[in-house]
Amino acid sequence: MASSLPDTMRAVVQTGPGKATVESVPMPKVEHGSALIKLDTSLVHSNVAHIFKADHDMFQLPYPIIPGSFGIGRIAALGPDATTLQEGQLVMVSSLIRARDDPSVNVIRGVFAGFTPESQHLYKTLARSGFFAEYVPAPLENIYRLDETRLLGSPQVGGLGYTTGELVVLSANAIVYASMRSIALQPGERVIVTPATGHYSTAAVDVAVALGARVIAASRSAAGLARLKETYPDAVETVQLTGDIKTDGIALGAFGPVDAIVDVSPPAATGATNFAAALSVLRERGRVTLVGGREDETLPIPYLKAMINNWTIKGSYMYSREDLEGIVRLAEAGLMKLGKRAGHVVHGVYSLDDFLAAIDKAVEMAGPGALVYIKP
Numbered sequence: 001m002a003s004s005l006p007d008t009m010r011a012v013v014q015t016g017p018g019k020a021t022v023e024s025v026p027m028p029k030v031e032h033g034s035a036l037i038k039l040d041t042s043l044v045h046s047n048v049a050h051i052f053k054a055d056h057d058m059f060q061l062p063y064p065i066i067p068g069s070f071g072i073g074r075i076a077a078l079g080p081d082a083t084t085l086q087e088g089q090l091v092m093v094s095s096l097i098r099a100r101d102d103p104s105v106n107v108i109r110g111v112f113a114g115f116t117p118e119s120q121h122l123y124k125t126l127a128r129s130g131f132f133a134e135y136v137p138a139p140l141e142n143i144y145r146l147d148e149t150r151l152l153g154s155p156q157v158g159g160l161g162y163t164t165g166e167l168v169v170l171s172a173n174a175i176v177y178a179s180m181r182s183i184a185l186q187p188g189e190r191v192i193v194t195p196a197t198g199h200y201s202t203a204a205v206d207v208a209v210a211l212g213a214r215v216i217a218a219s220r221s222a223a224g225l226a227r228l229k230e231t232y233p234d235a236v237e238t239v240q241l242t243g244d245i246k247t248d249g250i251a252l253g254a255f256g257p258v259d260a261i262v263d264v265s266p267p268a269a270t271g272a273t274n275f276a277a278a279l280s281v282l283r284e285r286g287r288v289t290l291v292g293g294r295e296d297e298t299l300p301i302p303y304l305k306a307m308i309n310n311w312t313i314k315g316s317y318m319y320s321r322e323d324l325e326g327i328v329r330l331a332e333a334g335l336m337k338l339g340k341r342a343g344h345v346v347h348g349v350y351s352l353d354d355f356l357a358a359i360d361k362a363v364e365m366a367g368p369g370a371l372v373y374i375k376p
């Protein structure tokens with residue numbers, strides 16, 4: 001397949017915040033330690049609009065870049081040192097790239113170039129080429145093989161019957177899975193996921209259920225919560241938050257002791273009361289993982305209560321290779337629901353030329369399990 005690769009590919013080329021066109025660009029080179037993936041499906045989620053417009057300092061990228069942060073595709077060409085991967089295999093490509101000479105230096109392709117000269121250098125040299133393209137180059141260690149027969153195969157022959165578009169949530173699922181692993185969430189434990197209706201927080205509900213936890217989904221959106229309850233009538237309880245800590249605390253505590261909290265609040269929830277309400281019912285030796293993007297300089301954590309109750313409060317950023325391998329295993333085992341089984345709905349499938357419409361659709365339809373993707 002590698003020998004038949006064209007010299008150029010089509011890609012969205014972004015030259016500044018909100019400025020991009022579809023162009024023909026040179027085909028990325030495959031060198032030692034890397035592979036080239038022919039993309040089948042590229043994720044478009046609601047946050048891409050913020051990233052595309054760079055409306056937050058963290059989304060300023062060293063343009064020109066090719067946007068897009070996650071995708072599923074097939075290996076089109078492999079560097080000479082690849083040992084196990086093979087051309088033609090269905091794979092997902094993670095976008096967290098770590099510098100090989102200093103893994104603490106890292107960037108997220110299509111999202112975040114870091115604030116240090118080292119991370120900016122890494123972005124410019126390894127991460128400029130994102131997933132809104134026909135092909136994406138990737139370090140070999142960023143590639144994860146997917147069991148095509150199991151994931152895409154028909155249920156009549158033991159497959160799970162997913163489409164590749166239904167697999168684009170795997171990146172979000174891996175991020176929240178990493179956060180739950182970091183607090184050792186156990187089967188049977190009761191966990192509050194708050195909020196519960198965004199791209200990442202819905203993923204948190206899907207993953208917590210897959211891990212066997214009893215989930216309390218705490219969010220403001222009645223419609224979003226109703227959808228979660230419909231998908232998981234036994235495993236998920238829902239609490240529609242009012243914003244009043246006492247009222248919400250009583251509602252959250254009504255199901256029994258709460259072992260853990262997964263907070264996935266976005267920047268818009270800075271200063272919101274959902275986290276304080278959840279903390280108000282956390283049990284002794286309870287654990288908290290902070291995986292969202294609130295921008296508070298301080299959080300309402302009662303010092304004495306945290307000390308007396310031996311609470312663990314952990315931040316969680318992205319994932320490790322083990323987390324990604326684990327999330328693929330959970331999907332392939334069928335323990336973690338995806339696609340229609342998880343109540344996810346495909347709201348739009350777009351070509352590269354229509355990437356702006358894809359971004360608009362992702363914003364318009366943002367909500368639990370809303371899927372929008374590009375077929376390059």
Ligand SMILES: NC(=O)c1ccc[n+]([C@@H]2O[C@H](COP(=O)([O-])OP(=O)(O)OC[C@H]3O[C@@H](n4cnc5c(N)ncnc54)[C@H](OP(=O)(O)O)[C@@H]3O)[C@@H](O)[C@H]2O)c1
Nearest residue numbers: 197198199200201219220221266268269272292293317318
């Ligand atoms: N740790 C990591 O490595 C990592 C990786 C990727 C993303 N993230 C972060 O994860 C966060 C969540 O992402 P997302 O895409 O799920 O976010 P989102 O879709 O923007 O928002 C999620 C939910 O937040 C609730 N919300 C919005 N405004 C609120 C407010 N003013 N007060 C209270 N709740 C509010 C809404 O639910 P209701 O209306 O139902 O309350 C909304 O559905 C982002 O900040 C993202 O940066 C972290």
